[in-house]
Amino acid sequence: MEQSRNNSLERVGERYHVSLVVGATIFSALLVMWASLGLRHIEATDVTTLITVSICNDGIVGAGETCDNGLGNNLGLYASSTADRTCGVDCFSYGPYCGDGVLQVRFGEQCDDGNNATGDLCTPLCQAVPSAPPPGSGAPSVGSTPFIPNATPGFLPSDKETRVVLRGKAFPGSLVSILLDGKELGTATADSNADFLFSTVAVTPGTATFGFSAKDPQGVGSITTSVVFEIVQSAITTVANIFLPPTVTVSPLRVDPGSLFTISGHTVPRATVSIDIRPGPQQVLTAEADARGVWSLQVDSTSLAKGLHTAKASFQLSPLVKSGYGKAISFSIGTDAARGRSPDLNHDGKVNLVDFSIFLTSWNTDDSEPDFNEDNKVNLADFSIMLFAWTG
Amino acid sequence: MNRISFTFLAAVMFVYPGAAHAASLSIETDTGAYGIGDTFIATVRIDNGDACINAAEVQVEYPIGTLRAVDFSRGDSIFSLWIQDPQLDTERGVVSFAGGTPGGYCGRVQGDPSQSNILGKIVFSVVGPDTGTTALTFSPASRVYLHDGLGSVASVEFKGASLSVEDKPTLTKNPWLEAVKSDATPPESFVLQVRSDREVFNGKYYIVFSTTDKQSGLDHYEIAEGGAWKRITSPYVVKPRALDDGVQVRAVDKAGNVRVGDFDPQAIPPRQYTYTEMISYGLFFAMAFVAVLIRLYMARRDRRARE
Numbered sequence: 001m002e003q004s005r006n007n008s009l010e011r012v013g014e015r016y017h018v019s020l021v022v023g024a025t026i027f028s029a030l031l032v033m034w035a036s037l038g039l040r041h042i043e044a045t046d047v048t049t050l051i052t053v054s055i056c057n058d059g060i061v062g063a064g065e066t067c068d069n070g071l072g073n074n075l076g077l078y079a080s081s082t083a084d085r086t087c088g089v090d091c092f093s094y095g096p097y098c099g100d101g102v103l104q105v106r107f108g109e110q111c112d113d114g115n116n117a118t119g120d121l122c123t124p125l126c127q128a129v130p131s132a133p134p135p136g137s138g139a140p141s142v143g144s145t146p147f148i149p150n151a152t153p154g155f156l157p158s159d160k161e162t163r164v165v166l167r168g169k170a171f172p173g174s175l176v177s178i179l180l181d182g183k184e185l186g187t188a189t190a191d192s193n194a195d196f197l198f199s200t201v202a203v204t205p206g207t208a209t210f211g212f213s214a215k216d217p218q219g220v221g222s223i224t225t226s227v228v229f230e231i232v233q234s235a236i237t238t239v240a241n242i243f244l245p246p247t248v249t250v251s252p253l254r255v256d257p258g259s260l261f262t263i264s265g266h267t268v269p270r271a272t273v274s275i276d277i278r279p280g281p282q283q284v285l286t287a288e289a290d291a292r293g294v295w296s297l298q299v300d301s302t303s304l305a306k307g308l309h310t311a312k313a314s315f316q317l318s319p320l321v322k323s324g325y326g327k328a329i330s331f332s333i334g335t336d337a338a339r340g341r342s343p344d345l346n347h348d349g350k351v352n353l354v355d356f357s358i359f360l361t362s363w364n365t366d367d368s369e370p371d372f373n374e375d376n377k378v379n380l381a382d383f384s385i386m387l388f389a390w391t392g
Numbered sequence: 393m394n395r396i397s398f399t400f401l402a403a404v405m406f407v408y409p410g411a412a413h414a415a416s417l418s419i420e421t422d423t424g425a426y427g428i429g430d431t432f433i434a435t436v437r438i439d440n441g442d443a444c445i446n447a448a449e450v451q452v453e454y455p456i457g458t459l460r461a462v463d464f465s466r467g468d469s470i471f472s473l474w475i476q477d478p479q480l481d482t483e484r485g486v487v488s489f490a491g492g493t494p495g496g497y498c499g500r501v502q503g504d505p506s507q508s509n510i511l512g513k514i515v516f517s518v519v520g521p522d523t524g525t526t527a528l529t530f531s532p533a534s535r536v537y538l539h540d541g542l543g544s545v546a547s548v549e550f551k552g553a554s555l556s557v558e559d560k561p562t563l564t565k566n567p568w569l570e571a572v573k574s575d576a577t578p579p580e581s582f583v584l585q586v587r588s589d590r591e592v593f594n595g596k597y598y599i600v601f602s603t604t605d606k607q608s609g610l611d612h613y614e615i616a617e618g619g620a621w622k623r624i625t626s627p628y629v630v631k632p633r634a635l636d637d638g639v640q641v642r643a644v645d646k647a648g649n650v651r652v653g654d655f656d657p658q659a660i661p662p663r664q665y666t667y668t669e670m671i672s673y674g675l676f677f678a679m680a681f682v683a684v685l686i687r688l689y690m691a692r693r694d695r696r697a698r699e
Binding site: 051052053054055058062063179181182183204205206207208209211212224225226227228229230232239324327328346353354356357358360361363369372373380381382383384385387388389390392 | 446447448467469470472490493494503504508510537538539541543544545580582585587601606627
C-alpha cells in the first residue's frame with residue numbers, strides 16, 4: 001500500500017516534473033527568442049536600410065519620383081491639359097501644363113486656375129472666358145502668378161545624360177564632403193533643416209560607392225556613411241534618405257566616479273537622439289535636439305561601472321527619417337582614457353589615399369604605428385580600422 | 393535534471409539560427425555546365441547579413457585537374473582599395489585577393505537595379521583532363537571584417553559553386569572576350585598626389601594614385617620613364633628631376649583603354665628631410681662656419697705679423 005502510494009506520488013511528481021520541463025523549455029525558448037529579437041534590433045540599426053535609389057528614365061515611378069515616362073519621354077514639354085502633361089527630365093516634377101495653376105503666357109495661356117474644368121472663368125485650354133466687365137473696370141483679370149520672362153521649364157531635355165542626384169540630411173549649415181570610390185568628388189552645403197542635395201554628371205555607369213561625411217559647427221567630424229549602387233547609363237539615378245548619424249562629444253573624457261558628465265553633439269533639428277553607452281545601462285538614453293540641431297544629455301556616472309566605455313548615437317525624426325549609429329567615442333570612469341593609434345598616419349587631419357599608401361609600406365610587418373589594434377602585426381584588421389576612419 | 397538541460401539546449405538550438413543573419417561569401421556561375429575548351433566567369437559575391445562590413449580577404453580554391461584561372465576582373469567590384477592585388481596561383485589552384493571599401497558596405501539599397509555586391513570576377517578556362525562533377529570552394533582562411541572601427545572579424549558562411557564538366561565544349565562564345573571587346577571606356581579619372589614625409593622613404597618624393605574601371609576592370613598602372621612606359625604600383629618613389637619634367641602615370645584596363653592621371657606641378661610640397669639628413673647638413677654648415685672663422689683668424693694673424 002505504502003509502496004503503491006509512493007509510486008503514485010512519484011508518477012505525480014514525474015508529471016509535475018515533465019510539466020516543469022515543458023514550461024521551462026517554452027519559457028526559455030521565448031526568452032531566447034525575445035533576446036535574439038532584441039539583438040537583431042540592435043544590429044539592424046547599424047544598417048542603413050532606409051536609403052532608396054530611383055532611376056529616372058526607366059519608366060517606373062520609384063521612391064521619391066513624381067513621374068517617369070521612360071527613356072526619351074521625360075522631356076518636360078508644355079501640355080495643354082493635366083491628362084497630357086509630360087514628366088520633367090529629373091522625374092521630380094511635370095513639365096508645364098494647362099491646369100498646373102501657374103500662368104504661362106509664353107505658351108499662350110491667358111489664365112490657369114489649376115484645373116481643366118468648364119464652367120469657371122478659365123476654359124479647359126486656359127483661355128479666359130469673356131465676361132461682361134463690371135461698370136468702370138478695365139480688361140478681365142488673367143491670373144495672379146507673376147510672369148518671369150527668362151524662366152525655363154526645368155532642365156534642358158537630354159536623354160543621353162548620366163546623372164546622379166544625392167539627397168539626405170547632415171547638420172544645419174554643415175559642409176558635406178562627398179566621396180566617389182573613396183576619393184573626393186565634391187561638397188554640398190546643408191540648409192537650416194540639415195537637408196543637402198548634390199548632383200553630378202562626373203560619373204561613369206557601373207557599380208559605384210558614394211561616401212558622405214560632415215563636420216558639425218564645433219568641428220567634430222561624423223562617421224563616413226556610404227552607399228553602393230549601380231549607376232544606370234543615360235538616366236538620372238537619385239539616391240534619397242542618406243542620413244548622417246549625430247556627432248558625439250563626451251566631456252570630460254575621464255570621468256570621476258559618482259560625478260556627472262555630458263554627452264552632446266549635433267544632428268537634425270528637433271530630432272530625437274538615442275545614445276547607446278557600452279557597457280552601460282540596459283535602456284537606451286534619449287535627448288531632444290533643438291532648432292539648431294544641438295543636443296546634450298547629462299549622465300550620472302554612478303550607473304556605470306569603472307573602466308572604459310563607448311558612446312554612440314543615432315537620430316530619429318519620424319519612422320521613415322532615422323539614421324544608423326555613428327562613431328563610437330571612448331571615455332573612462334575612474335581610469336585613464338584609452339588613446340588608440342590613429343589611422344591618420346601622416347597627421348594631416350585626414351585619413352585618405354596618402355595614409356593608405358603609407359600603410360601599404362608597412363603591410364604584413366610588425367611596425368607599431370600602423371598596427372592600430374596593437375596585435376603586433378599590420379594586417380587586414382588594421383586595414384578595416386583605417387577604412388572605418390576614412391575621410392577622403 | 394539532465395532532461396531539463398537537454399530540452400533547454402534543444403530550444404536554444406531551435407530558436408537561435410533564425411535570430412542573426414551572418415555574412416556570406418558566394419560564387420556564382422551562369423550555367424554551371426561546361427566542357428573542356430570553354431572559358432567562363434565565376435562571380436564572387438558578398439551578402440553582408442545584418443551588419444555593415446568594410447574589408448575582406450578571399451581565397452577561392454579550384455581543381456587544377458579540370459580548371460585553370462586565367463584572369464581576374466575588378467570591374468563592378470564594391471572594393472575601391474586593394475590591399476592585395478588578385479593573385480592567380482595555378483600550381484596550387486588558388487585565387488586570392490584582399491580589398492576594402494571606405495565607409496563600409498551595408499547591403500543592397502532599395503531600388504538599386506543590380507545586386508551591387510560583387511567582390512570580383514574570376515575567369516576560368518576548362519583545361520581538363522578531369523571531367524565530371526567538381527566544385528569551386530572558399531578556403532577557410534577567407535575573412536570578412538565588420539565596419540565597426542575595431543577590426544572585428546564577421547561570422548561568415550561560405551557558399552561555393554558546383555560545376556559539371558564534359559569532355560567537349562558547351563559554350564559557343566567566350567564571355568570574357570566578349571566583355572573585354574565591348575569595353576571602350578577608359579578607367580576613371582584620377583590625380584597624382586606628390587608627397588614627401590619624413591617617416592616614409594626617408595623623406596624622398598613619392599607619388600600616390602588610385603582609380604577604378606567600371607567595365608572590364610583595372611589591370612595596372614604605368615609611368616613614363618626613360619622614353620618607355622614601365623609598370624608601377626602606388627606608392628612610387630620619384631626623382632626630383634622627374635617632378636620638374638612632369639610625371640606621367642596612366643591606368644590601363646583589361647581592354648587596353650588608358651587614362652593618364654592629372655599632375656599639378658604647383659602642388660609639389662617642400663621636401664621633408666630626415667633627422668639624419670638635418671644633422672649631416674647642420675654639421676656641414678657648422679664645419680664650414682668654423683673653417684671660415686679659422687681662415688679669418690689666420691688672415692688677421694698674418695696681417696698683424698706683417699705690421
